[in-house]
Amino acid sequence: MGGLSPIHWLVVALVVLVVFGGRGKLSGLMGDAGKGIRAFRDGIKDAGNGAAPASDTPAAKVESSKEESKG
Template identity: 40%
Template sequence: MGGLQPWHWIIVIAVFVLLFGAKKLPDAARSLGKSMRIFKSEIKEMQSDSSGSSGPAADSTPPAKPIASERVDAPAPEQSPDRHTA
């Protein structure tokens, strides 16, 4: 009662086949496998990059200088004489 029984899996597979079609399922599984391989290789690359450089990351671009901002007051909207404010 607590876990998935084999007939549950059969129903799930049948729903997938009905939704996506028998032709698209192998292509979908293939592209999912490729995506997982790419994801795993990127994770390994990130881990090797972070373990290789123990100090702060060397940035080739200098930090941006802050820009002084100016306050510009917009003109107040004109009110027509026939409108009354509450």
């Protein structure tokens, strides 16, 4: 009753391979999350120092494309 059959072990191994195997999908995801947290902390630190917020390049592109469509 307490043991696992070979089929159960196969399923567990398959899940482990999907989560941790291959190209490091899980580690890549955690790395991206870490970069996001680090960027958030840097943004909070800059805002606390009274620094001017950085201008967003995509917003500038949107504004310029609106001007082009009007003319």
